[in-house]
Amino acid sequence: MNRVYLDFNATTPVEPAVLDAMLPYFSADFGNAASIHTTGQRARAAVETAREQVAALIGARPREIVFTSGGTESDNHAIFGIVEAAGGHDKHVVTTTIEHEAVLNVCQALEKRGTKVTYVPVDSHGQIALKELRRVLRPETVLITIMHANNELGTVQPLEEIGRIAKEADIYFHTDAVQSAGKIPIDVTALEVDLLSLSGHKFYAPKGIGALYIRGGTRLRQLLYGGHHQRGFRPGTENVAGIVGLGKAAEIARRSLADDAKRVALLRDELQRGLLERVPQSRVNAAAALRTPNTTNLIFPGVGGEALLIALDLKGLACSTGAACSSGAVEPSHVLTAIGLPPEEARASLRFSLGRHTTPADIDFALSVVPAAVAQLRELSPTYRKEATARS
Amino acid sequence: MSMNASIEFDTLPERPEAQRGLVAIAMSGGVDSSAVAALLQQQGHAVVGLTMQLWNHRRLPELQGDGPVQHRCCSLDDVYDAKSVAQHLNFPHYVVNFEEQFEARVVRPFVEQYLAGRTPIACTNCNTDVKFEPLLRMARQIGAERLATGHYARIRRNEESGRWELLRARDDSKDQSYFLWGLSQEQLSRSDFPLGELTKQEVRELARGANLPVAEKPESMELCFVPTGNYVQFIHAYSKERGIPLQNSSGEIVNEAGDVIGRHNGVHGFTIGQRKGLGFAAGKALYVLSIDPEKNRVIVGEDDVLRKTNCELEEVNWVSVEKPPASLRVFAKIRHKHEPAPATIEPLDSNRARVNFDAPQRAITPGQAAVFYDGDRVLGGGWIR
Numbered sequence: 001m002n003r004v005y006l007d008f009n010a011t012t013p014v015e016p017a018v019l020d021a022m023l024p025y026f027s028a029d030f031g032n033a034a035s036i037h038t039t040g041q042r043a044r045a046a047v048e049t050a051r052e053q054v055a056a057l058i059g060a061r062p063r064e065i066v067f068t069s070g071g072t073e074s075d076n077h078a079i080f081g082i083v084e085a086a087g088g089h090d091k092h093v094v095t096t097t098i099e100h101e102a103v104l105n106v107c108q109a110l111e112k113r114g115t116k117v118t119y120v121p122v123d124s125h126g127q128i129a130l131k132e133l134r135r136v137l138r139p140e141t142v143l144i145t146i147m148h149a150n151n152e153l154g155t156v157q158p159l160e161e162i163g164r165i166a167k168e169a170d171i172y173f174h175t176d177a178v179q180s181a182g183k184i185p186i187d188v189t190a191l192e193v194d195l196l197s198l199s200g201h202k203f204y205a206p207k208g209i210g211a212l213y214i215r216g217g218t219r220l221r222q223l224l225y226g227g228h229h230q231r232g233f234r235p236g237t238e239n240v241a242g243i244v245g246l247g248k249a250a251e252i253a254r255r256s257l258a259d260d261a262k263r264v265a266l267l268r269d270e271l272q273r274g275l276l277e278r279v280p281q282s283r284v285n286a287a288a289a290l291r292t293p294n295t296t297n298l299i300f301p302g303v304g305g306e307a308l309l310i311a312l313d314l315k316g317l318a319c320s321t322g323a324a325c326s327s328g329a330v331e332p333s334h335v336l337t338a339i340g341l342p343p344e345e346a347r348a349s350l351r352f353s354l355g356r357h358t359t360p361a362d363i364d365f366a367l368s369v370v371p372a373a374v375a376q377l378r379e380l381s382p383t384y385r386k387e388a389t390a391r392s
Numbered sequence: 393m394s395m396n397a398s399i400e401f402d403t404l405p406e407r408p409e410a411q412r413g414l415v416a417i418a419m420s421g422g423v424d425s426s427a428v429a430a431l432l433q434q435q436g437h438a439v440v441g442l443t444m445q446l447w448n449h450r451r452l453p454e455l456q457g458d459g460p461v462q463h464r465c466c467s468l469d470d471v472y473d474a475k476s477v478a479q480h481l482n483f484p485h486y487v488v489n490f491e492e493q494f495e496a497r498v499v500r501p502f503v504e505q506y507l508a509g510r511t512p513i514a515c516t517n518c519n520t521d522v523k524f525e526p527l528l529r530m531a532r533q534i535g536a537e538r539l540a541t542g543h544y545a546r547i548r549r550n551e552e553s554g555r556w557e558l559l560r561a562r563d564d565s566k567d568q569s570y571f572l573w574g575l576s577q578e579q580l581s582r583s584d585f586p587l588g589e590l591t592k593q594e595v596r597e598l599a600r601g602a603n604l605p606v607a608e609k610p611e612s613m614e615l616c617f618v619p620t621g622n623y624v625q626f627i628h629a630y631s632k633e634r635g636i637p638l639q640n641s642s643g644e645i646v647n648e649a650g651d652v653i654g655r656h657n658g659v660h661g662f663t664i665g666q667r668k669g670l671g672f673a674a675g676k677a678l679y680v681l682s683i684d685p686e687k688n689r690v691i692v693g694e695d696d697v698l699r700k701t702n703c704e705l706e707e708v709n710w711v712s713v714e715k716p717p718a719s720l721r722v723f724a725k726i727r728h729k730h731e732p733a734p735a736t737i738e739p740l741d742s743n744r745a746r747v748n749f750d751a752p753q754r755a756i757t758p759g760q761a762a763v764f765y766d767g768d769r770v771l772g773g774g775w776i777r
Contacts, residue, residue, distance in 0.1 A: 304530065310486050311534040314414075314440065330489050377533045 004362045005318045006271075008202075008355030009151050009179060009295060014245065015204035015356075021248040022206070025241040033238045034229055043240045050247025057250040058177075058196060059187035060213050066234045067243050070210035071178040072102040073223070074197030077212050077234070078174040079106045079145055081220030082195070086142040089114030094136055094144045094171075096120050096128050097338040098153075102197075103145055103176055104334075116140075124340050125289035126155035134165055143172045148196075149180035152335040152351055153286045154295025156180065163192025172218065178202055178210075182253035183261065183292045194218050200242070204356065205249035209242035256356070264354050265293035271352060271363045272296045278371040285349060286339060294354040299341070302384025303348050303377045306330040311373045317366055320351045344383065414438045415584065416531035417540045418523055419477065419485070421470030423606050424542030426477040427595045428586050430602035432540060433481055440536060441485035443474040444527060446494040446518075447617040452629040455620050467619070476605045488530060490522055497521040499617055503627050503636065506660035509683030510759030513571065513728075514615055519543075520574030528582060538582050545569040546588035546768075547580050550712070556580035557712035558770040563591040570728050573763045573773030574709050624661045643688035645670060648681070648697065656690050659683050665698055665755025679755070699752035705762055705774030708745045712769045715739060722764035722771055724749065726756055732765050737772075745774055 025046060031039035033047045051062040068074045083091055095107055097119045107117045118136045122128050128146065137144075144166050149156045159175060166173035174195035177186060182203030188196060196213040200206060212234075214220065226235025253260075275298055276282055285297040300308065305321035309330070312319060321330055336346035352366065378384040415432055419425045419441040432439050449467055471487055478485030498517045505512035523541065531539045544561035545568050556577050561567040575583070587595055599607035614621040631638050638658070645654035654670060656662065666680045670692065678692045703726075710716075716739060723732035724747050733753055738746040747762050756776060763773035 304533070306488055307530045307533040310440075310488070310530075313486075314484060314535055376535070380529055380533050 001316045002365070003316045003318065004365045006352045006354060006358065006362065006366060007318045007320045009351065009353035010320055011201045011207065012204045012355055013357070014206050015249060015252060017252060018205055018245045018248045022241040022245040025244050033240055034227065046244050047238055047240060050243045053247035053251045054211050057181065057186070057254045058213060059189055061216065064213055064216055066212045066214060066230055067238060068210045068212050068234060069208055071176065071197050071199035074210050074212040075102040075176055076106055077223040078195040078197060078220070079103065079143065080223060082143045082172050082174065083110060083115055084221040085219045090140060092116045092118070092138050092141040094118045094120060094133065094141060096122060096146055098122050098126060098150055098335045099147050100151060100176055100178070103147065122338055126150055126153045126286040126339050127289055128157060130158065130161050130165065133162065137169050137171065141171050143174060145174040148175045148177040149183065149292045150335060151179045152333055153297050154291035155286050155289040156184065156292060159191040159193060167192050180292060182257065183294060185257065188213055188215070200246040200249060203249050203253050205245045206242055209239055209246045211246065260356050261293040264358065267358055267360065267363050268294055268296055268354050271366055274367040275370060278367065279374050285336065295351065297349055297351045299345050299349045300374045301345065301348055302381045303374055305347055305350050307377055308350055308373060311377065312369060315369045315373065317369050321349060413537040414440060414535050415538050415540050416536035417441050418527060419443045419474040420542070421473035421606065422542065422612060423599050423609050424587060424595060426604050426606045427599045428540050428542050429477060429481055430598060430604060431586050433483065439483050440534065441474060441478045441483060442527065442531065443471055443485065443487045445487055445489045445491060448491060449619055452633060454629050455625060473606050473609065480603070480605060490526060493522055493526050499630065503630050505759050506627055507685065509659050509685035511663040511757045512759045513761060515571045516574055516761060519571055524575055524579040524583060528579060532582070538584050540584035540586055542587055543568050543572065543585045544587055545572055545585050547583060547585055555712060559768045562589045566592050569770050570725055570763050573711060573761060573770055575711065627660050645690045645692055648691065648693045659685050659688060659690060662690050664757040699754050700756050701752045702746060702748045703756045703762065704777045705745045705747060706743065706777050708743045708772060708774035710772040713771050722766060725763045725765065726753060726776065727760050737764055
């Protein structure tokens with residue numbers, strides 16, 4: 001069966017050039033980057049090159065990059081690290097209602113330990129109100145953690161302004177940039193962020209490798225204890241091949257980001273326009289917001305997103321709805337609820353996320369299968385008929 | 393192994409209209425629905441597996457106990473089992489979330505019925521209002537013509553009457569037709585029960601023959617959403633979570649004359665005909681005769697008082713026949729393990745009916761169903777008021 005993949009926000013394939021760069025570090029140059037001998041030194045050199053490549057992608061200095069196992073570890077490290085270094089439970093953290101679980105669930109864990117957390121709401125376009133952010137800051141606020149781009153909507157938060165607010169109030173600022181790194185330009189200096197999480201497999205590096213940017217001079221406690229790797233800050237023998245892959249992917253992203261973004265945005269807009277034309281009553285979620293160029297999230301009223309997802313998968317089109325729970329079943333999206341969608345509309349929403357390898361033929365395929373699938377679902381949907389009758 | 397081949401070709405009902413097109417299988421992760429998948433695939437059907445996520449077992453943590461929840465419906469283990477069967481047989485499989493519908497149409501009514509002094513059957517509600525309603529609809533929405541399940545019962549089209557008939561399973565010891573009386577003609581017309589002609593032993597053999605990873609899995613006997621099997625504890629925990637007021641739990645146990653002869657800890661802990669757990673020793677054997685939730689009373693008496701010859705039904709559904717214009721002679725069954733007894737059904741206005749048994753029946757219980765049979769055919773059924 002012809003399979004078309006429009007779920008690049010979930011994960012991306014490893015770029016062939018990335019895989020090529022990694023391969024020598026499995027068997028030929030297998031050294032431990034912490035070893036003193038030549039074999040180890042070669043691994044060390046590869047790791048340090050990768051550190052420079054990752055730093056270059058976000059305008060950081062190499063020594064400000066710590067390699068981790070991915071976005072979740074980076075978020076845990078940043079948030080727990082800042083709060084614990086600041087003395088823990090009587091402190092206050094500010095975040096938003098649309099964060100990824102890797103941030104939300106860390107905040108909930110902090111709350112159980114007594115730390116206060118404020119969840120700043122977003123408007124119907126998925127943007128936080130800066131006024132509200134200023135209002136909730138307190139003398140004991142030690143961290144603002146706000147994602148750069150949202151995984152479900154693609155909405156981008158105004159990090160410059162948030163960074164400025166944080167700096168004025170002398171509060172550390174962390175951003176989860178897992179969905180923006182490699183898709184839109186990031187400059188940690190311009191954005192005034194102190195900590196930034198990124199994940200390799202979202203931009204054509206393998207799964208299981210990520211990084212945390214920590215601005216020089218930031219006080220945070222380490223998450224893991226062990227050997228002296230990464231200056232003792234993130235112990236554990238370095239995943240050399242993964243790190244090399246992350247570096248190579250960062251380098252490719254830095255060079256091709258502008259072209260990729262332009263090309264992918266055109267395809268995304270064509271998909272969006274085509275679906276709006278072909279599917280009656282469809283709407284785009286957070287359409288008016290600044291969004292990552294590859295993401296669009298649409299409501300198809302009267303349709304269960306879960307059934308639509310399965311129907312499309314059986315026809316060969318991969319996309320996504322909400323977040324999956326441990327059994328793999330779809331749960332109502334907290335993000336769509338946070339932008340004010342009633343439950344039935346949140347359930348009727350579907351995310352399409354494009355990537356570097358998406359072709360015009362992929363978009364044509366999606367435009368040929370989605371409208372028919374929606375029509376088929378609606379025919380059997382009691383709610384859609386009722387809605388249609390009520391309106392006529 | 394050789395047995396397997398004979399099962400698939402000799403004993404399945406001829407259903408030519410079901411031989412083409414995609415069939416969805418409701419997969420619980422147990423051996424029965426897994427065997428359905430193997431069977432339909434061997435018959436050349438394109439199949440897709442759907443496993444319902446019905447209840448979040450992390451809810452009501454006080455019911456969790458210490459160890460992991462194992463071998464219960466809709467636990468993660470069962471989802472993984474269903475998935476591994478689909479992987480083994482190489483067909484697409486999805487977990488679909490029906491937690492909201494399950495709570496609204498099964499769990500909450502279950503709790504409310506117990507609190508009202510009745511003894512509900514959650515499985516019937518789940519069949520009528522979840523499996524063969526939103527799940528069947530979803531199956532059709534994703535392109536499947538029919539939904540197959542692991543139920544032990546049979547469906548047959550009566551060419552003369554034009555109706556879809558529901559029949560008891562060939563294996564009487566496994567027959568589940570008692571739980572399926574609520575299905576409409578539309579629901580029956582789109583459902584397949586491929587195990588209806590097989591014995592449990594044959595189903596096991598089929599699963600072994602297909603090397604299914606669940607071939608030796610033990611059967612689940614408990615209600616799927618009550619992981620401990622202790623439903624009284626579940627009712628307490630759920631009511632607390634949802635803010636449903638529990639009657640001042642302690643109340644009186646009285647005899648027919650109204651004399652107080654003991655105390656109980658909540659009417660939802662009792663069912664009609666129950667002897668054990670009355671909490672006191674009596675000279676003669678005493679049984680629960682009725683439950684009065686308003687006065688928070690349990691009324692007890694001797695066995696002979698427990699026998700009654702009639703009851704009234706509500707929400708009656710006629711299955712293999714249309715609603716009869718006049719009384720009808722049937723065999724009626726008033727609980728799953730009840731021997732069908734000769735009776736006359738008297739249809740009343742709207743969808744109510746009266747059942748008059750030829751001989752008194754023991755412990756006719758409000759909340760259970762009376763299901764009417766004519767031989768193997770399920771004529772209809774209704775809830776006992």
